[in-house]
Amino acid sequence: MANGNSLSRQTAALIDDMLQGNGRALAKLITIVEEDNEESYQVLRRINPSGKAHRVGVTGPPGAGKSTLVNRLTSFARQDELRVGIVCADPSSPFSGGAVLGDRVRMQQHYMDEGVHIRSMSLRGSLGGLPATVHGVIKLMEASGKDFILVETVGVGQMELDVMDSVDTVVVALVPEAGDDVQAMKAGLMEIADIFVVNKADRQGADSMVVAIKSMLNLVMPQSNWKVPVLATQAENNIGVGELYQEIRRHWNLCAEDGSLAERRAKQRRNELTTVLQKMVVQEFMRAVATDPRLAEYISQMNDGKLSPYAAAETIYSIIAQQGEPE
Ligand SMILES: Nc1nc2c(ncn2[C@@H]2O[C@H](COP(=O)(O)OP(=O)(O)OP(=O)(O)O)[C@@H](O)[C@H]2O)c(=O)[nH]1
Ligand SMILES: [Mg+2]
Numbered sequence: 001m002a003n004g005n006s007l008s009r010q011t012a013a014l015i016d017d018m019l020q021g022n023g024r025a026l027a028k029l030i031t032i033v034e035e036d037n038e039e040s041y042q043v044l045r046r047i048n049p050s051g052k053a054h055r056v057g058v059t060g061p062p063g064a065g066k067s068t069l070v071n072r073l074t075s076f077a078r079q080d081e082l083r084v085g086i087v088c089a090d091p092s093s094p095f096s097g098g099a100v101l102g103d104r105v106r107m108q109q110h111y112m113d114e115g116v117h118i119r120s121m122s123l124r125g126s127l128g129g130l131p132a133t134v135h136g137v138i139k140l141m142e143a144s145g146k147d148f149i150l151v152e153t154v155g156v157g158q159m160e161l162d163v164m165d166s167v168d169t170v171v172v173a174l175v176p177e178a179g180d181d182v183q184a185m186k187a188g189l190m191e192i193a194d195i196f197v198v199n200k201a202d203r204q205g206a207d208s209m210v211v212a213i214k215s216m217l218n219l220v221m222p223q224s225n226w227k228v229p230v231l232a233t234q235a236e237n238n239i240g241v242g243e244l245y246q247e248i249r250r251h252w253n254l255c256a257e258d259g260s261l262a263e264r265r266a267k268q269r270r271n272e273l274t275t276v277l278q279k280m281v282v283q284e285f286m287r288a289v290a291t292d293p294r295l296a297e298y299i300s301q302m303n304d305g306k307l308s309p310y311a312a313a314e315t316i317y318s319i320i321a322q323q324g325e326p327e
Helices: 009-019 023-035 038-045 066-079 096-106 130-143 158-166 179-184 187-192 206-219 241-258 260-291 293-303 309-323
Strands: 054-060 084-090 116-122 148-154 169-174 195-198 230-232
Touching: 009 023, 009 038, 009 130, 023 038, 023 116, 023 130, 038 130, 054 066, 054 158, 054 241, 066 084, 066 148, 066 169, 066 241, 084 130, 116 130, 130 148, 130 158, 130 260, 148 158, 158 187, 158 260, 169 187, 169 241, 195 206, 195 241, 206 230, 230 241, 241 260, 260 293, 260 309, 293 309
Parallel strands: 054 148, 054 169, 084 116, 084 148, 169 195, 195 230
Antiparallel strands: none
């Protein structure tokens, strides 16, 4: 990976087309990036989007109405003449095939719109890990000229939290019945949410849910001058989603003004650097172990408990570092 420079003429042409905004080329490149192999690396190596797109994450428990919200938000963004990219990242659902079909129905009106690109990703067992792959797809969408990128993830596990590191504005969607969810909500979720939504507000308990979230937020030290709004929506009936859209944009504008957006982007780039470097080092390690009997010997000593993993890592690293000269 570290030494490879080759890119097939075909893929290079795809990149050119994608940069011109060609949707088919974008779709094909996303497939390549999802593969997480040498070619994916070569593609991502050549993409360095300007960072002008507003990336919005929508996360929350299964069935909260995230896709319905995303569909409605897309309409508002299109009214603003923004080009929209949608990434539905579904790491675990065994029914993802069905979910994709359901989302197709929910987002039907946008499938025919050339200004909208919709992508569902089922990434169980993805080698590079979900967050890195989603991040690559977001970058492709941005490079292809999307202005507003919506990323939907299900659930509130560590993986979803990590995905949310790749976006600028995080919307956490809950439903009135999710009282237990709020109780069980980890501090992490409170910290990542820039906006809370209580969707399905046509059902009972929405108001008290809004109050409960607000009072929990009061316990958290504010991290910036942004006061996290808690909104009630009915995505199905398109009630309250206009306000949500306005708050999402307001958050982004504020972050751009106070410099926190630039900080967030810089952090994302540092994370990306670390991820790529880790991959490279591990690959180099695997290659070296396969060819250098000294390394195999250290590993066997470590396996026997004669060498601590720390000592083994240090020795192995110094051998690899001696061998590898930077390009
Ligand atoms: N009553 C009511 N139902 C809604 C509302 N918004 C969405 N729904 C319904 O809730 C169900 C789930 O909606 P989705 O948008 O698929 O929810 P989701 O969070 O994307 O679901 P997963 O991606 O499977 O986790 C659908 O049947 C929607 O029609 C609402 O405001 N009120
Ligand atoms: Mg969904």
